[in-house]
Amino acid sequence: MENRQYTLSLQGTFYTLEQLRKLSLEPDSGADVRPGALPDLPQIAFAGRSNVGKSSLINALAGRKGLAKVSSTPGKTSSINFYMAQSNAPGFNDFYLVDLPGYGYAKRSKAERIKWDALINAYLQNSKRLAALCVLLDCRLEPQDSDLNLIAFARSINLKLLPLLTKADKCGSDAQAGRKLQWTKLLAGQSPLLTSALPEKPRSPKEEYGQGKRRTNLDQVWEAMHGLAAQG
Numbered sequence: 542m543e544n545r546q547y548t549l550s551l552q553g554t555f556y557t558l559e560q561l562r563k564l565s566l567e568p569d570s571g572a573d574v575r576p577g578a579l580p581d582l583p584q585i586a587f588a589g590r591s592n593v594g595k596s597s598l599i600n601a602l603a604g605r606k607g608l609a610k611v612s613s614t615p616g617k618t619s620s621i622n623f624y625m626a627q628s629n630a631p632g633f634n635d636f637y638l639v640d641l642p643g644y645g646y647a648k649r650s651k652a653e654r655i656k657w658d659a660l661i662n663a664y665l666q667n668s669k670r671l672a673a674l675c676v677l678l679d680c681r682l683e684p685q686d687s688d689l690n691l692i693a694f695a696r697s698i699n700l701k702l703l704p705l706l707t708k709a710d711k712c713g714s715d716a717q718a719g720r721k722l723q724w725t726k727l728l729a730g731q732s733p734l735l736t737s738a739l740p741e742k743p744r745s746p747k748e749e750y751g752q753g754k755r756r757t758n759l760d761q762v763w764e765a766m767h768g769l770a771a772q773g
Contacts, residue, residue, distance in 0.1 A: 546604075546629050547627070547630075548603060548604070549599065549608060549624040549625065549627075550608075550624060550625045550627075551624055553622070554620050554621070555620060555621045555623075555660075556621075557660075558660065561660070561663055561664060561667070579623060582625075582636050582637055582670065583636040583672045583773035584637040584638075584671045584672060585626075585636060585637070585638055585672055585673050585770055585773075586641055586664070586668075586673070586674045587599065587638060587639065587641060587675045588641045588644070588675070588676055588677065588691060589678070589679075589707070590643060590645040590677075590679065590685060591644065593643065593707050593708075594677070594679070594707040595640065595643060595707075596609035596611045596640075597609075597739075598705070598736060599624070600738065601737075601739075602763065608624070609622070619642055620642065621640065621664055622639070623637050623639055624637065624638040624640065625637060626766070626767075628767075630767075634767070634771060636773075639664070639668075641660075641661050642657040643657075644691070645685065662694075665698065665700065670773060671700065671773070672770050673703050676691060676695070676704050676705070677707050678704060678706050678724060678733060679706075679707055679708055680707060680709050680720050681708055681712060689727070692727075692728070701769055701772075702731065703734075703762075703766065704724060704731060705733060705734050706721060706724065706733045706734065707737070707738075708737060709735040709736060709757050710737040717735055721733060721735060734761055734765065735757055735758055736758050736759070737758075
């Protein structure tokens with residue numbers, strides 16, 4: 542993986558069901574995108590509960606701050622954002638990383654939550670180039686009903702899953718292993734990838750400038766996404 546560079550660039554933002562409908566019919570009309578900005582490419586969607594660290598992970602994957610807006614207020618993302626994923630890695634084919642609104646945040650209004658749920662469902666069911674869904678799961682928390690419901694829905698429409706355990710830097714190695722095993726059982730043997738947008742805390746002084754300073758499994762996430770996009 543040495544010298545391989547991965548980039549994400551925002552290509553389009555969609556707020557309503559009507560804009561999503563126009564995207565499938567007329568990509569350059571009715572939506573906040575440049576004409577011709579959304580070519581026909583495979584799509585990998587990112588979905589997770591509000592405050593799961595989705596925006597932070599996207600920024601870490603992009604290797605830049607501020608691409609996806611990070612807020613101390615959960616539920617900030619209220620749109621579907623299309624990012625072009627590119628790399629100089631040999632054999633890499635471009636695809637879209639599609640950032641979906643966070644779900645499950647009770648302090649947002651009921652109308653907002655209904656709107657976002659409708660956007661997510663419409664996208665997941667109607668996008669013809671959707672290759673897989675990355676479902677982001679908080680490593681710190683017991684499995685949540687909202688996550689299990691999303692996974693069940695994705696399976697009901699035969700959508701491939703890439704489970705990612707976020708915020709691994711906030712859990713010790715035993716907690717990481719336990720949560721990973723717990724989700725592997727719930728996912729019928731599919732093991733989630735541990736991820737972190739921040740460096741893991743070093744377990745010893747020797748690791749201060751070694752493994753403890755590296756973000757967790759970002760290259761593996763890129764490889765998994767690209768592999769699924771290539772199948773889409």
